[in-house]
Amino acid sequence: MGAGDSEDRILIERVLAGDTRAFERLVEKYKRRIYYLAFRMTRDHDSADELAQESFVKAYQALSGFKKGYSFYTWIYRICVNLTINFLKKEGQSVSIDSFDGDYLTEKSDTLDQLERMIASEQAATVKKALNTLPPDQRAVFILRTFDDMSYERMAEVMDCSIGTVMSRLYRARHKLRLALEAAEARRGKGEDDGM
Amino acid sequence: MTECKYKKRLQIYLDGWMDRGDSERFEGHLRKCRICQVALMEIEEISSSALEIIDHAPDRDYWENFFNRVHNRIVSRDLSPYEQKKEWHFHRKLVSYSFGFVAIAAVFVLAFGLLTRSSRDLPQATSVNEITVPSVQFPENESPAAPAVENQEIASGAQTVVRSPNRKDVEVEPAAPVVVAEADTNPVEDDEQGGPETVAALDLMTVFRDSPQIVPARLQLERENNSLARLLAENGGTISGDSRISPEEAAEGIIADYASSGEGPRINGQNGFQVNGSSGRAADPVNPKWGYLGLPADTVRTDEFRRYLIELDLMLVK
Numbered sequence: 001m002g003a004g005d006s007e008d009r010i011l012i013e014r015v016l017a018g019d020t021r022a023f024e025r026l027v028e029k030y031k032r033r034i035y036y037l038a039f040r041m042t043r044d045h046d047s048a049d050e051l052a053q054e055s056f057v058k059a060y061q062a063l064s065g066f067k068k069g070y071s072f073y074t075w076i077y078r079i080c081v082n083l084t085i086n087f088l089k090k091e092g093q094s095v096s097i098d099s100f101d102g103d104y105l106t107e108k109s110d111t112l113d114q115l116e117r118m119i120a121s122e123q124a125a126t127v128k129k130a131l132n133t134l135p136p137d138q139r140a141v142f143i144l145r146t147f148d149d150m151s152y153e154r155m156a157e158v159m160d161c162s163i164g165t166v167m168s169r170l171y172r173a174r175h176k177l178r179l180a181l182e183a184a185e186a187r188r189g190k191g192e193d194d195g196m
Numbered sequence: 197m198t199e200c201k202y203k204k205r206l207q208i209y210l211d212g213w214m215d216r217g218d219s220e221r222f223e224g225h226l227r228k229c230r231i232c233q234v235a236l237m238e239i240e241e242i243s244s245s246a247l248e249i250i251d252h253a254p255d256r257d258y259w260e261n262f263f264n265r266v267h268n269r270i271v272s273r274d275l276s277p278y279e280q281k282k283e284w285h286f287h288r289k290l291v292s293y294s295f296g297f298v299a300i301a302a303v304f305v306l307a308f309g310l311l312t313r314s315s316r317d318l319p320q321a322t323s324v325n326e327i328t329v330p331s332v333q334f335p336e337n338e339s340p341a342a343p344a345v346e347n348q349e350i351a352s353g354a355q356t357v358v359r360s361p362n363r364k365d366v367e368v369e370p371a372a373p374v375v376v377a378e379a380d381t382n383p384v385e386d387d388e389q390g391g392p393e394t395v396a397a398l399d400l401m402t403v404f405r406d407s408p409q410i411v412p413a414r415l416q417l418e419r420e421n422n423s424l425a426r427l428l429a430e431n432g433g434t435i436s437g438d439s440r441i442s443p444e445e446a447a448e449g450i451i452a453d454y455a456s457s458g459e460g461p462r463i464n465g466q467n468g469f470q471v472n473g474s475s476g477r478a479a480d481p482v483n484p485k486w487g488y489l490g491l492p493a494d495t496v497r498t499d500e501f502r503r504y505l506i507e508l509d510l511m512l513v514k
Contacts, residue, residue, distance in 0.1 A: 015277055020267070023277075027263045035262075036251055045252050056266045063277035123241070124248035131246065145211060146243050152213055171207055177242045 008072035015063055026072065027056050033148065034080050040143045041084040043132060051087060055080040071154075077144070078158045085136040122188065123181060130180030138173040141166055200231040210239055 008029075014022035034055050039048035058079050059072075066075065131139060137159065144150040144158065155166045202225055208214055209222050226232050 024263050024267075027266055031259065031262050035254070039251060045254065049254075049258075053262075053266050053269060057269050057273075057275065060266075060270055060277050061275045120245070120248055123245040124250075127242060127245040128249045142246075146246050152211065167207065167213075170211075174207070174239055174242055177246075178238055181238075181242065181245070 004073065005071045009068070012063060012066055012072065015060075023060060026059075030073065030076055031056070034076060036147065037077065037080050037143060038084050040131075040147060041081075041088065041136070041139060043128070047087065051080060051083050054083055058083070071157075074154055074157045077148075077150075078160065081140050081144075081158055085140060088136045122184065126180055126184040127177055130177050133180075134173055134176060138169045138176070141169045142173040142177070145170055198231065200229050200235075202229065203232055203235050206232060206236050206239060210236065 008026065011022040011026050015026070031052065035048055035052040038051040038055070039045065042048055042051070055076060059076050066072070131142070134142065140159065141155055144155050150158070152163045152166050156163045159166060159169075202222065205214075205222060209219060214222060226236065
């Protein structure tokens with residue numbers, strides 16, 4: 001158990017002793033990660049907000065059952081992933097993909113030249129679109145690995161499955177995204193050819 | 197060659213799942229294998245493209261108020277940080293234990309009810325509810341209101357035990373001490389009785405006159421019952437079954453029916469006691485409200501005691 005996990009354990013004990021400020025500290029520590037996990041899964045702010053809040057509420061409710069030696073970080077992620085997957089299944093994955101118009105590039109892309117910037121933007125849009133078509137469980141492992149840099153073991157705990165299943169889902173997710181990128185590149189190449 | 201047998205290991209290498217030795221060997225392979233190099237680039241491109249996706253960034257207010265919103269949800273739902281599952285398990289255990297306890301209690305109550313019923317059916321049996329004293333003798337009463345009490349021989353077995361009112365058990369609680377006027381207490385001599393040993397005669401009327409006559413409280417009623425029970429026991433009386441009078445009975449009207457039958461004087465009180473003066477005979481089938489005192493036949497015939505019983509009934513109504 002790392003230092004962060006030890007600190008979380010102490011905070012949990014204080015929460016169970018009636019210290020709501022300790023719970024606030026836990027929320028403050030993980031709120032952004034949980035929110036962005038939910039947002040990347042749903043691509044919708046309102047849904048992400050709802051799911052993030054519910055994740056902490058459920059964690060609070062089940063805090064007395066939190067097992068010693070377990071990681072709160074993993075646990076809260078697991079709650080959020082389960083809630084989000086259930087949400088997506090219930091909603092039929094009909095979640096607003098493009099709830100806002102905006103540049104898909106992060107700030108660091110500003111340094112790219114215009115062509116590269118455009119390509120990067122298109123690729124990001126392609127991955128984003130393709131990501132939303134993935135089954136929830138594959139989408140979850142891809143997001144956890146790519147954005148949270150989560151290890152296989154931790155992902156297996158979060159997803160409540162074996163490491164082999166994590167690997168399999170991640171492989172399939174990357175393969176589908178890869179196919180989507182290739183298709184986009186093919187369309188781009190065809191368009192350039194047509195434009196010539 | 198379009199495929200490489202090590203291509204499948206690219207993912208675990210990229211994700212840091214290989215140990216150091218395997219990683220170094222794989223990196224050696226990568227330096228030589230163009231197929232694996234291209235495949236690795238494709239995987240990395242996917243990740244980098246995903247990371248290029250700009251995520252909607254909520255404003256500062258959103259983050260500052262995030263915990264408040266979470267807290268409001270918790271408060272509005274009245275949640276506690278204790279696992280409901282455990283509570284459910286606890287409640288389930290509690291319910292199952294409660295059922296078991298109730299079932300056991302029901303068996304005991306049923307068994308006790310059957311036992312007490314069988315004991316009441318015995319006309320002269322000395323049941324666990326009976327307190328018998330060999331003899332009784334009433335002292336001569338000097339009170340103008342009470343006639344003299346005759347010392348009468350009490351034949352053994354001349355006791356009537358009749359049913360008691362709606363009492364489930366006869367738990368005679370320790371009664372409050374009864375003040376007995378010493379001047380009225382005369383020793384009883386066995387020789388005069390010519391029968392079983394008798395206890396000192398008591399001026400019952402004096403005794404109970406000295407006690408509070410108005411007994412509105414149930415506790416006092418019970419004390420009165422217990423005093424009576426004790427005195428009866430000490431003076432040859434027999435009490436069977438329930439000798440208590442419930443407050444509900446006391447709230448009803450009283451009919452004092454000084455009746456007599458061929459079997460002996462009988463005092464009926466709607467709220468209280470039916471005394472059957474028949475010797476050695478069980479009482480008639482009774483109204484479940486009746487309380488029964490088994491008294492030696494001679495005692496039943498005393499006006500003194502009869503008057504006491506009437507007064508007791510009257511007390512209950514007050």
